Amino acid sequence: MNMTKKRLIPRLLQMALVVVAVYFTFILVFDVLLGQLIPKSLLTMYMVFVIAGVVMVFTFTEQGAQELAGPIKALVEDPSRKMVRNVVFVIVPLLAGYYTYSSMLPSFEAPVELRTIHPAPPNKFKAYGKSFNLTTLENPYRKFEKEDPVKFKELVKEGGNVYIQNCQYCHGDRLDGKGPYASGLNPTPLNFQDVGTIAQLQESFLFWRISTGGPGLPAEAAPWISSMPVWQNFLTEDEIWKVILFLYDYTGRRPRSWANE
Amino acid sequence: MLTRNMKITFGALMLVILAMFMLPDFMPAVHASEAAAAEATSAAAPASAAASDAAAEPVANAITFPPAPKLTEADYPTIPGVNARVMVWLVAQLHLWFGAFVVAVPMFVFIIEVIGMVTRDERYDNMAYEFIKVSITAYSLTAILGGLLSFGLILFYPDLFKYLAMIFKESMFAYALLFFAESAVLYIYYYGWHWLQGGNKKWIHLTFGLLLNAVGLQLMFLANAWTTFMMSPAAVDAAGVFNGNTWEAIHNFLWNPINIHRVVANVAYGGSVVGAYAAFKFLSAQKKEERAHYDWVGYNANFIAISALLPLPFAGYYLTAEMYAYSQQMGITLMGGVFAWIFIIQAVLIGALFLSANYYLWCGMGRSDGAYRYNPRIKYIAAVLVLAFLVWFTPHTLVLTNSELKDLGGPYHQILGVFGIMPAKNTAVNFLLTFTFLSFVFYRRANKVATVSWAAAGNAAQIALFTVGLINIVILGVYYGYFTNTVYKVAASIPQVLTTLTIIITSLVIDAFMYKGAKDVAPLHWGRMPARSQYALFLLAVSFTWLMGLMGYVRSGIRQHWHVSNIFRDGSPDAFTPGLGYAASVVSVGTIIFMAMVIFVFWLSTISGKHVVAKGYWKEQA
Numbered sequence A: 001m002n003m004t005k006k007r008l009i010p011r012l013l014q015m016a017l018v019v020v021a022v023y024f025t026f027i028l029v030f031d032v033l034l035g036q037l038i039p040k041s042l043l044t045m046y047m048v049f050v051i052a053g054v055v056m057v058f059t060f061t062e063q064g065a066q067e068l069a070g071p072i073k074a075l076v077e078d079p080s081r082k083m084v085r086n087v088v089f090v091i092v093p094l095l096a097g098y099y100t101y102s103s104m105l106p107s108f109e110a111p112v113e114l115r116t117i118h119p120a121p122p123n124k125f126k127a128y129g130k131s132f133n134l135t136t137l138e139n140p141y142r143k144f145e146k147e148d149p150v151k152f153k154e155l156v157k158e159g160g161n162v163y164i165q166n167c168q169y170c171h172g173d174r175l176d177g178k179g180p181y182a183s184g185l186n187p188t189p190l191n192f193q194d195v196g197t198i199a200q201l202q203e204s205f206l207f208w209r210i211s212t213g214g215p216g217l218p219a220e221a222a223p224w225i226s227s228m229p230v231w232q233n234f235l236t237e238d239e240i241w242k243v244i245l246f247l248y249d250y251t252g253r254r255p256r257s258w259a260n261e
Numbered sequence B: 001m002l003t004r005n006m007k008i009t010f011g012a013l014m015l016v017i018l019a020m021f022m023l024p025d026f027m028p029a030v031h032a033s034e035a036a037a038a039e040a041t042s043a044a045a046p047a048s049a050a051a052s053d054a055a056a057e058p059v060a061n062a063i064t065f066p067p068a069p070k071l072t073e074a075d076y077p078t079i080p081g082v083n084a085r086v087m088v089w090l091v092a093q094l095h096l097w098f099g100a101f102v103v104a105v106p107m108f109v110f111i112i113e114v115i116g117m118v119t120r121d122e123r124y125d126n127m128a129y130e131f132i133k134v135s136i137t138a139y140s141l142t143a144i145l146g147g148l149l150s151f152g153l154i155l156f157y158p159d160l161f162k163y164l165a166m167i168f169k170e171s172m173f174a175y176a177l178l179f180f181a182e183s184a185v186l187y188i189y190y191y192g193w194h195w196l197q198g199g200n201k202k203w204i205h206l207t208f209g210l211l212l213n214a215v216g217l218q219l220m221f222l223a224n225a226w227t228t229f230m231m232s233p234a235a236v237d238a239a240g241v242f243n244g245n246t247w248e249a250i251h252n253f254l255w256n257p258i259n260i261h262r263v264v265a266n267v268a269y270g271g272s273v274v275g276a277y278a279a280f281k282f283l284s285a286q287k288k289e290e291r292a293h294y295d296w297v298g299y300n301a302n303f304i305a306i307s308a309l310l311p312l313p314f315a316g317y318y319l320t321a322e323m324y325a326y327s328q329q330m331g332i333t334l335m336g337g338v339f340a341w342i343f344i345i346q347a348v349l350i351g352a353l354f355l356s357a358n359y360y361l362w363c364g365m366g367r368s369d370g371a372y373r374y375n376p377r378i379k380y381i382a383a384v385l386v387l388a389f390l391v392w393f394t395p396h397t398l399v400l401t402n403s404e405l406k407d408l409g410g411p412y413h414q415i416l417g418v419f420g421i422m423p424a425k426n427t428a429v430n431f432l433l434t435f436t437f438l439s440f441v442f443y444r445r446a447n448k449v450a451t452v453s454w455a456a457a458g459n460a461a462q463i464a465l466f467t468v469g470l471i472n473i474v475i476l477g478v479y480y481g482y483f484t485n486t487v488y489k490v491a492a493s494i495p496q497v498l499t500t501l502t503i504i505i506t507s508l509v510i511d512a513f514m515y516k517g518a519k520d521v522a523p524l525h526w527g528r529m530p531a532r533s534q535y536a537l538f539l540l541a542v543s544f545t546w547l548m549g550l551m552g553y554v555r556s557g558i559r560q561h562w563h564v565s566n567i568f569r570d571g572s573p574d575a576f577t578p579g580l581g582y583a584a585s586v587v588s589v590g591t592i593i594f595m596a597m598v599i600f601v602f603w604l605s606t607i608s609g610k611h612v613v614a615k616g617y618w619k620e621q622a
Helices: A011-033 A040-059 A062-077 A079-104 A149-166 A203-212 A237-251 B002-026 B032-042 B047-056 B084-119 B122-156 B158-191 B199-231 B246-250 B255-284 B288-309 B312-326 B328-335 B340-367 B369-393 B402-408 B416-420 B422-445 B455-482 B486-491 B493-514 B531-557 B580-607
Strands: A124-127 A130-133 B562-564
Touching: A011 A040, A011 A062, A040 A062, A040 B340, A040 B369, A062 A079, A124 A203, A130 A203, A149 A237, A203 A237, A203 B328, B084 B122, B084 B199, B084 B255, B084 B531, B084 B580, B122 B158, B122 B255, B122 B288, B122 B580, B158 B199, B158 B246, B158 B562, B199 B246, B199 B255, B199 B562, B255 B288, B255 B312, B255 B531, B255 B580, B288 B340, B288 B531, B312 B328, B312 B422, B312 B493, B328 B340, B340 B369, B340 B422, B340 B531, B340 B580, B369 B422, B416 B422, B422 B455, B422 B486, B422 B493, B455 B486, B455 B493, B486 B493, B531 B580
Parallel strands: none
Antiparallel strands: A124 A130
16 A cells, blocks of 8 residues: 655654654743753653654654655765765764763863662661661650540640741741751752652651751761751750651641551 | 373373472471461561561471671682672573573463464464473573572672571472473473374373473572572571571562562563564564564564563562562662662663554554554554653652752752652553553554444443543542552552553453454555564563663662671672662673573574585495
């Protein structure tokens, strides 16, 4: 069955236009409309697979593949296109050279680094002069949520007070990581409202992180940069457990748990 | 003569069955009461908890075992110029790749043989024979690499090997004996293929196929026990003193999750490797008939790989959830900590698997002129697949430049960050599966026209099924994934899977009735496939291999500086987690070596059937 017909836009150009359109759609949607830019590393990954998908659609039929390869083949083989060929064969290496040069050029920008946000906790850790077993550690006040809701509410309120007096300067009064000091810190403080932070963790993990702070991070998490204080030096054990209650209560998240309610 | 052969076969069969019944004697703890005690012990989650529980149990035997040794660098023998870790790593990985292949092939060979017997279509029988023929050479390589691995461990990690052998001596002995049984059954199954044909003989042959699978799986389960013991030790106390029995050590917390994951993954992997074999033969075929045959074989191999790939993400998710349940530390190291980036690569490779499998199906529609009417719809499937794929590999923690970090106000993206956690991934993978199945449905019906009177109603029912199912998957993912407790979040993945399976099974049933007696639109031309479709089959095998290597590294690497998690510390100079780039390089080199060996196996299968008549070379016989 011969499906060949003269196209208004050649297939190769169609494919290039689709790829370019998708690229600018990403930029338009994220950088302009939503005001949350799309990181270059992620956009590169996205575009690699968008291109893969587009190439697959344009080549799964024999006719489509031939139409796509036709102009490229003609460029290389057709004697009448000698001039275009020479121009392309000069421009392509020059572009590749320019890309290599610009990507290797030293810059003042700090190198990109992979940062481990949730380092693996140890099985045991020391705080307040004693050892805590993270695999069995539980919030002693969590039980009041069911047993004595009035008392639980009071504990949450106390935790809130601790938070406002100590934590909100960095983590913000909305717990969104946008406290008054946040802009001076890099990396910025954690946003507890994000579904990927405290909602993914057990309360024991939070207790470990709060009580031992940045210096208490494990060696496995290196390289690490954190300005989180060692809160066991400033807060009591009870205050930390109460503030944990407050974090979950205010954000409406549930601590990670394997037990059914 | 026939009766004599029958007797010999029957005798051999009885011997193998007897050998299998005797196996438990090498494992003293599989008696009911001990197994029950083991169940109770294995329910405990972390190593320390399991150990203390086990310590409370009465000791099963009177022997007192030593604690796990505390090693220094001097306890690890070295050979100048040999990096012990890389050597053992590569050999173990190569052994596992070949092992996975030879355990998997008999599974689908058995099924294909049964299909051939039921349909009396000899093509299936020939294909099954061809697959097992390829696995015979791979079997030898598996054994050689297994031997090399044992020597590697004894030479470079003698104390670790001694410790494991002390705990698993019975199962290691049983493993060695099982290898004899495996070899015997495999050789009878392969060399007796054309001998045991027709009537009752075919039944005998099938019984050998079944036995081969039983023995192969037992071998894998035993080896899995040693591996998972190193991750989630059982029947030992905190100092590593063995205080239980072999069954308790085997039936450790992660044993069954790994068993399930590996069985499913092996079938998908085996299917992809024989798919690569078919592609190799297709591309090197000289005759039209040969191309047609290997096109058909490649199609079936791809079908096997994809069928097993469908449940694989769920088996993987179950394994990971169990790791989290066993140890929060292990779970976070795995997916939130240092290894999280390997999971992004994993997501990319799994996406590549789905894309190449779909591409192969779309190219396959060119086998018939009747399929052209479906071509315009392919771009929509591709758009959904790519979108689902983008969600599937979007990382939660982004790689950001300093200026991007400031612009975003933190390492998390307000919109894309939502795609970084498991509920989004689960939803995306269910879309990937459902639309891959849709590609298959299009492929199946591309060249046919349903003749039943209720065809329109049947199509409407299928459209409704897909629509409602996909909406359900989204609701389960969004509501339970983002607005409920973790326990529901994890649990919601099960109804999501069930929804996908319901779509697939119900749709297949409707299709089976609707296309019964359907008429062909145009003739089907096996062999009318472009060469690039065959490279998609190669990509499938390479992606699988690479993926298994990377995830195998992660599974082993989450023990970090422990030989046996939390009880037996690694004291070697290599007791550190290598950089991700270094690890990826080692796995990539392993993948290249494996693929080179696989091509060698394929090549061997082509020369085995060649006969050269060397005229004038041999002395004329009177």
